[in-house]
Amino acid sequence: MDWTLFVTQMLNGLQLGVLLFLLASGLTLIFGVMDFVNLAHGSLYMVGAYFCASLTDFTGSFVLAVLLALPLTALVGLAVEFIVIRRLYARDHLDHVLATFGLILCFDTAVQFLWGPEGMAIALPAVLDGQVEILPEIVFPTFRLLIIAVGLVVALGLYVVVTRTRAGMLIRAGASNRTMVAALGIDIQRLFALVFAAGSAMAGLAGMMIAPITEASIGMGNEIIIIAFVVIIIGGIGSIKGAFVAAVLVGLIDTMGRSFLDTLLKVVVSDQNAETAAPALSAMLIYILMAAILAFQPQGLFPPKGR
Amino acid sequence: MDRITAFSPRGWSMTVALSLLALLPIYVAVTGQTFYLDLASRLMILGMAAVSLNLILGNGGMISFGHAAYLGIGAYCVGIPAYYGIYDGLIQIPLAVACSALFALVTGAICLRTKGVYFIMITMAFTQMVFYGFVSMEEFGGDDGLVIDLRSQFAGLLDIEGATGLYYFILISLLAVLFLVYRITRSRFGMVIEGARANERRMQAIGYDTYRYRLVCYVIAGAICGYAGALLGNFTHFISPEMMDWTASGELIFMVVLGGTGTLFGPVLGAAAFVLLEEWLSTITIYWQFLFGALLIAVVLFWRGGINGFVDWAADQIPGRIITRTRDWIRRAPWRQRS
Numbered sequence: 001m002d003w004t005l006f007v008t009q010m011l012n013g014l015q016l017g018v019l020l021f022l023l024a025s026g027l028t029l030i031f032g033v034m035d036f037v038n039l040a041h042g043s044l045y046m047v048g049a050y051f052c053a054s055l056t057d058f059t060g061s062f063v064l065a066v067l068l069a070l071p072l073t074a075l076v077g078l079a080v081e082f083i084v085i086r087r088l089y090a091r092d093h094l095d096h097v098l099a100t101f102g103l104i105l106c107f108d109t110a111v112q113f114l115w116g117p118e119g120m121a122i123a124l125p126a127v128l129d130g131q132v133e134i135l136p137e138i139v140f141p142t143f144r145l146l147i148i149a150v151g152l153v154v155a156l157g158l159y160v161v162v163t164r165t166r167a168g169m170l171i172r173a174g175a176s177n178r179t180m181v182a183a184l185g186i187d188i189q190r191l192f193a194l195v196f197a198a199g200s201a202m203a204g205l206a207g208m209m210i211a212p213i214t215e216a217s218i219g220m221g222n223e224i225i226i227i228a229f230v231v232i233i234i235g236g237i238g239s240i241k242g243a244f245v246a247a248v249l250v251g252l253i254d255t256m257g258r259s260f261l262d263t264l265l266k267v268v269v270s271d272q273n274a275e276t277a278a279p280a281l282s283a284m285l286i287y288i289l290m291a292a293i294l295a296f297q298p299q300g301l302f303p304p305k306g307r
Numbered sequence: 308m309d310r311i312t313a314f315s316p317r318g319w320s321m322t323v324a325l326s327l328l329a330l331l332p333i334y335v336a337v338t339g340q341t342f343y344l345d346l347a348s349r350l351m352i353l354g355m356a357a358v359s360l361n362l363i364l365g366n367g368g369m370i371s372f373g374h375a376a377y378l379g380i381g382a383y384c385v386g387i388p389a390y391y392g393i394y395d396g397l398i399q400i401p402l403a404v405a406c407s408a409l410f411a412l413v414t415g416a417i418c419l420r421t422k423g424v425y426f427i428m429i430t431m432a433f434t435q436m437v438f439y440g441f442v443s444m445e446e447f448g449g450d451d452g453l454v455i456d457l458r459s460q461f462a463g464l465l466d467i468e469g470a471t472g473l474y475y476f477i478l479i480s481l482l483a484v485l486f487l488v489y490r491i492t493r494s495r496f497g498m499v500i501e502g503a504r505a506n507e508r509r510m511q512a513i514g515y516d517t518y519r520y521r522l523v524c525y526v527i528a529g530a531i532c533g534y535a536g537a538l539l540g541n542f543t544h545f546i547s548p549e550m551m552d553w554t555a556s557g558e559l560i561f562m563v564v565l566g567g568t569g570t571l572f573g574p575v576l577g578a579a580a581f582v583l584l585e586e587w588l589s590t591i592t593i594y595w596q597f598l599f600g601a602l603l604i605a606v607v608l609f610w611r612g613g614i615n616g617f618v619d620w621a622a623d624q625i626p627g628r629i630i631t632r633t634r635d636w637i638r639r640a641p642w643r644q645r646s
Contacts, residue, residue, distance in 0.1 A: 031424065037424050037427065037428075039557075084604055084608075087608055088607070088608075091607075093370060093423060093424050093427060094364075094370050094560070094564070095607050097370065097372060097427060097557075097560065098557075098560060098561060098564055098603060098606075098607045099603070099604050099607040099608070101554075101557040101560075101561070101600075101603065102599075102600040102601065102602070102603030102604040102607070103600065103604065104554075104600070105596045105597065105599055105600030105603065106596075106597050106600035106601055106604075107600075108596065109594045109595075109596040109597035109600065110597060112594065113594055113597070222553075222554070226431060226432060226435045226553060229428045229431065229432060230428075230432050232428075233425060233428050233429060233432070237424060237425065276446070279443040279445075280439075280440050280443040280444055282443075283439035283440065283442065283443045284436045284439055284440050287432050287433060287435065287436035287439075288436070290429070290432055291414075291417050291429075291433070294417055294420065294421060294425075294429060295417055295420070298420045298421045298425070299425075300425075
């Protein structure tokens with residue numbers, strides 16, 4: 001096997017993994033604390049990307065655009081929570097799913113109305129646009145390295161916030177017993193809004209990170225959100241640690257499967273069969289992984305405690 | 308008079324609606340507006356799919372967000388044989404039902420081990436798996452889909468190549484599916500499914516293996532939807548993975564909820580409202596999906612009974628009044644007062 005290709009694809013897998021983590025951690029927090037299924041999480045990923053694209057055009061600086069787009073995406077999240085989501089906490093999951101599905105339609109159309117049907121590319125500053133040689137003979141795009149770094153920093157930051165701060169304590173308390181937290185005099189409504197805004201900002205950040213590579217487009221969140229769901233199912237819904245482990249696992253398996261599955265299959269079956277089966281099989285690999293894990297661990301790898 | 312009032316209002320309005328559907332081809336033949344025939348065909352096929360989803364979602368409380376997979380599987384079971392030159396409907400349709408049932412059995416066995424939100428997401432993920440599976444099958448068109456050049460053939464017994472033939476085939480299928488689901492929900496089996504939704508622990512405590520009952524129910528729903536998928540493939544002459552995109556599954560749930568969960572005719576009404584709204588709104592603005600989404604949110608927030616609940620209410624109120632008023636008028640009529 002080609003050594004440089006292997007390392008490059010490992011890094012690509014890791015990059016996909018942290019991106020998934022940015023999405024999945026918000027989803028899993030929102031579910032863990034509010035017991036709310038948010039299909040529209042991918043819409044905030046898209047909104048973040050579009051904000052970032054417009055602001056990059058406007059300010060001329062990608063970094064500045066990200067810093068401005070983050071609070072804007074959080075605001076959109078807050079508004080959505082205030083207008084729609086808030087009324088649904090007491091309802092069952094079917095209502096959550098349906099209403100947020102409606103939100104997706106609204107978001108996709110609103111973005112088409114505001115930004116037009118064409119996608120938007122984001123120009124990167126020269127510093128980030130190049131490639132670096134990380135190991136002898138292995139070059140890797142600087143920006144993808146930055147995505148990995150940002151993802152890891154956010155993961156670390158989230159860990160510190162959740163385990164070391166008062167807000168994090170409330171989040172953990174809310175996840176294990178919502179009613180009790182409310183009974184202790186905590187403004188649960190505010191906590192929910194805060195968590196929703198933070199989750200939105202993280203989803204938006206993921207969108208901003210991927211948009212310079214793929215460009216911002218309508219419906220960009222609808223595909224990746226399903227993979228983010230797979231991640232939180234594998235990790236155990238409500239667990240941030242589970243989301244991280246599962247995100248990296250899914251990112252690596254998906255990327256490695258797409259590049260090396262045909263080579264592996266050729267060992268077992270004929271070349272021709274391997275060539276035809278590999279693309280379909282690698283596309284389904286993470287779902288097979290999910291099914292296998294759920295068959296043994298119906299609650300995921302890190303099942304939530306105290307519920 | 309008593310005979311009409313004894314006949315339930317819902318049964319009454321449904322009989323009228325179905326008679327109108329049966330007469331539609333005549334109207335189309337007179338006016339030449341084949342568009343309505345296509346619309347009604349699509350509506351009834353989606354209605355069948357929604358009825359099957361309602362069996363697990365409404366009656367069984369299993370919120371499947373992946374029901375469009377069966378539409379796709381059913382359609383590909385028509386398309387792939389047709390690709391190899393096998394047009395025999397007596398092969399294609401049983402194949403569609405069998406493949407859907409098998410897929411439901413395998414995935415259901417895993418999905419039903421989970422509950423609540425896990426179930427929603429895992430059913431969604433399995434459908435996505437099938438979606439990507441078909442996307443990457445270049446042989447059968449991959450992303451671009453597959454054209455079906457000829458509809459299913461039934462050895463000269465039936466001819467569904469023409470729009471009217473297919474229309475009646477779909478209508479009869481819909482009636483059969485409704486009858487089947489009616490019988491299922493009123494059988495002992497259906498009661499167990501309802502019971503498991505209402506209180507699973509009690510059902511288990513009185514000795515029912517709820518997992519098995521649910522799995523059987525899940526397989527039946529999958530098989531029915533696979534059948535609807537086979538009809539959809541025949542109807543559109545074209546199949547693509549797009550049919551089982553997860554938004555298609557969401558739309559099916561919307562139809563069920565819009566019509567009224569857990570009712571017999573609700574899903575058909577929901578599918579009808581969905582298809583007609585889609586047609587109507589898309590003529591108003593190109594941003595019609597925004598209105599559609601907003602409507603969906605509004606339905607969830609404010610209007611839980613669905614259309615079925617509304618029809619029940621309206622049928623109770625309006626025809627009831629019309630009938631009593633007419634009766635009173637007839638009783639008070641001058642020619643009656645002679646004697």
